[in-house]
Amino acid sequence: MSLTRLLVYLAVLAGAAVAPYFVPQYQSQLTELWLFIVFALTWDLVGGQMGYNSFGNVLFFGIGVYVTAVIQVGLFYDVATYNSARGGGGTVFTFDFTQYALGLAIGLPAGAILAALTAILVGSAVLGMRGQYFAVCTLGLGFAAAQIAAGWDYLGGGSGMVPPTAPDDFINLGLLYYYLSLGLAVVVFAVLSWLYSTRFALAINAIRDDEDKAEAMGHLTTRIKITAWTIAAFFLGIAGGLYGNVKRFIDPIDVAFPSATIGIWMILMAILGGKGTILGPVIGAVIFQITKELFWTYLLGWQRVALGLLIVLIVVFFPEGIVGWWRRRKAPIVETQAS
Amino acid sequence: MALLEVHNVSKSFGGVVANRDISIDVAERAIVGLIGPNGSGKTTLFNSIVGTHPIDRGTIRFLDSDISRLPIAQIARRGLLRTFQQSRIYKQMNCVENMQISISERDRGFLSLFENRQSAATGQANELLEFVGLFEKRLLLAGELSFGQQKLLEFAMALMNRPRMLLLDEPTAGINPTLINGLIDRLKRANAEFGITLLVIEHNMRVIMDLAQHIYCLAHGELLAAGTPSEIQNNPRVIDAYLGAH
Numbered sequence: 400m401s402l403t404r405l406l407v408y409l410a411v412l413a414g415a416a417v418a419p420y421f422v423p424q425y426q427s428q429l430t431e432l433w434l435f436i437v438f439a440l441t442w443d444l445v446g447g448q449m450g451y452n453s454f455g456n457v458l459f460f461g462i463g464v465y466v467t468a469v470i471q472v473g474l475f476y477d478v479a480t481y482n483s484a485r486g487g488g489g490t491v492f493t494f495d496f497t498q499y500a501l502g503l504a505i506g507l508p509a510g511a512i513l514a515a516l517t518a519i520l521v522g523s524a525v526l527g528m529r530g531q532y533f534a535v536c537t538l539g540l541g542f543a544a545a546q547i548a549a550g551w552d553y554l555g556g557g558s559g560m561v562p563p564t565a566p567d568d569f570i571n572l573g574l575l576y577y578y579l580s581l582g583l584a585v586v587v588f589a590v591l592s593w594l595y596s597t598r599f600a601l602a603i604n605a606i607r608d609d610e611d612k613a614e615a616m617g618h619l620t621t622r623i624k625i626t627a628w629t630i631a632a633f634f635l636g637i638a639g640g641l642y643g644n645v646k647r648f649i650d651p652i653d654v655a656f657p658s659a660t661i662g663i664w665m666i667l668m669a670i671l672g673g674k675g676t677i678l679g680p681v682i683g684a685v686i687f688q689i690t691k692e693l694f695w696t697y698l699l700g701w702q703r704v705a706l707g708l709l710i711v712l713i714v715v716f717f718p719e720g721i722v723g724w725w726r727r728r729k730a731p732i733v734e735t736q737a738s
Numbered sequence: 739m740a741l742l743e744v745h746n747v748s749k750s751f752g753g754v755v756a757n758r759d760i761s762i763d764v765a766e767r768a769i770v771g772l773i774g775p776n777g778s779g780k781t782t783l784f785n786s787i788v789g790t791h792p793i794d795r796g797t798i799r800f801l802d803s804d805i806s807r808l809p810i811a812q813i814a815r816r817g818l819l820r821t822f823q824q825s826r827i828y829k830q831m832n833c834v835e836n837m838q839i840s841i842s843e844r845d846r847g848f849l850s851l852f853e854n855r856q857s858a859a860t861g862q863a864n865e866l867l868e869f870v871g872l873f874e875k876r877l878l879l880a881g882e883l884s885f886g887q888q889k890l891l892e893f894a895m896a897l898m899n900r901p902r903m904l905l906l907d908e909p910t911a912g913i914n915p916t917l918i919n920g921l922i923d924r925l926k927r928a929n930a931e932f933g934i935t936l937l938v939i940e941h942n943m944r945v946i947m948d949l950a951q952h953i954y955c956l957a958h959g960e961l962l963a964a965g966t967p968s969e970i971q972n973n974p975r976v977i978d979a980y981l982g983a984h
Binding site for chain 2: 594596597598599600601602604605607608609611612613614615616617618619620622623675
């Protein structure tokens with residue numbers, strides 16, 4: 400890593416660490432941004448670096464969201480009673496500090512591990528497929544995830560679920576999740592930076608460019624693909640667990656692909672920034688979060704129309720994303736002499 | 739004991755018999771040619787050997803063990819590698835990266851994939867790129883090379899893997915005639931210096947007669963003739979097959 404790059408990273412990190420004290424009004428948007436960066440980076444690992452367009456990653460996010468919340472509650476109360484009481488059952492559920500900390504400490508890793516196990520299981524079944532077949536298949540996963548979340552009364556059904564809250568007086572939950580989200584984004588960025596410096600990156604790039612060739616050269620392609628998807632699922636699971644707690648309300652629509660939320664956004668951010676690069680998804684997430692907030696603030700009512708138009712503009716003018724466009728401008732393709 | 743023994747192999751696609759009862763032997767360190775008119779079943783036989791599709795009947799043995807039921811990657815890991823008729827390279831990676839990811843996975847566990855990519859035999863990659871004359875282009879994306887250069891890169895990638903045996907599907911097709919002699923020379927050197935056994939499909943008769951020590955000729959999915967280049971050249975059945983006397 401060059402010194403300039405290291406200094407830039409440190410400056411961004413320092414800025415992010417002190418941001419809640421200088422611009423507290425943007426704290427929740429920034430918290431969301433750190434998680435968006437995780438969504439985009441993990442999607443790009445499979446969709447960009449490996450060339451497997453997955454519409455099903457939202458499933459792993461959803462597993463993280465619900466498993467974490469269910470464990471946070473379920474360690475101390477009956478989840479079904481907890482969820483049904485929201486209509487005004489009269490019972491008040493309280494969590495003290497120890498209970499809250501314990502729930503989070505067990506819930507987050509459990510969500511991540513279950514998401515990863517699901518990726519191994521589902522991946523073994525669908526990652527034998529190539530290209531478009533895989534994409535359509537994962538689309539089905541998104542649908543299924545939404546239906547299960549919205550239809551299962553234990554999880555609160557269509558009216559969703561509220562993660563437990565701890566009394567605000569001994570810990571600032573907003574600040575806690577700000578730093579947990581920031582920490583996760585930093586860890587994911589570091590882990591993927593390392594991963595992209597290994598032979599594994601060459602192997603998944605080879606699969607992207609010509610999977611038959613990679614197989615003919617002796618690479619165990621299915622195992623490599625499942626590994627990549629599992630890594631993505633693991634971090635998405637943690638991100639999901641945090642996201643539910645950040646929002647303080649779990650909307651089953653969020654875990655569903657068909658509605659234009661997280662499932663689409665993660666793809667959009669990676670494409671906007673530049674597929675198959677480490678910085679692309681990060682830049683894409685930043686730009687996406689800014690435009691999204693502007694649209695939702697100034698174009699309320701038309702925000703989804705504006706977002707739809709943005710998608711069209713991105714695909715037409717930046718098919719390779721911002722990083723891809725920048726590289727092409729800086730280094731025009733060298734004409735090679737035909738031999 | 740031959741390195742590769744194909745014994746009575748048959749393969750049909752629906753009602754079309756692509757290979758019928760074909761038996762060929764390839765001795766260790768030999769250069770063997772496989773010729774035949776278009777549609778005679780040469781590429782099908784290659785695909786059967788490397789495990790692209792299951793065979794209907796017969797056995798294929800490599801290094802004294804049966805490989806006719808093994809998946810593609812496992813056969814490649816035993817050191818039996820093929821190149822494709824249309825060049826197959828990793829287009830969005832540069833030449834050095836194409837080479838680095840082509841090192842043999844034979845004795846490596848899955849975890850070795852998590853080793854640093856820079857240490858992955860860059861020196862050897864550069865040597866072999868020099869060997870095929872692509873050293874100057876090593877940092878270009880493989881997709882930006884001309885078709886002939888891509889075939890040379892694919893050949894270098896195969897050498898990088900240090901296979902025991904290499905199946906080459908029309909190595910000179912699409913290559914500028916002035917470069918063909920250089921390629922033949924490199925194929926011979928790969929055989930002599932690296933000890934790689936070669937089985938070559940080739941339409942260019944001048945090339946295959948010069949290169950191979952032994953030639954098998956297929957026609958209509960069946961083995962028509964076998965012998966030394968001069969025997970094949972003077973075999974009336976081979977001449978008939980090519981001139982269409984069937």
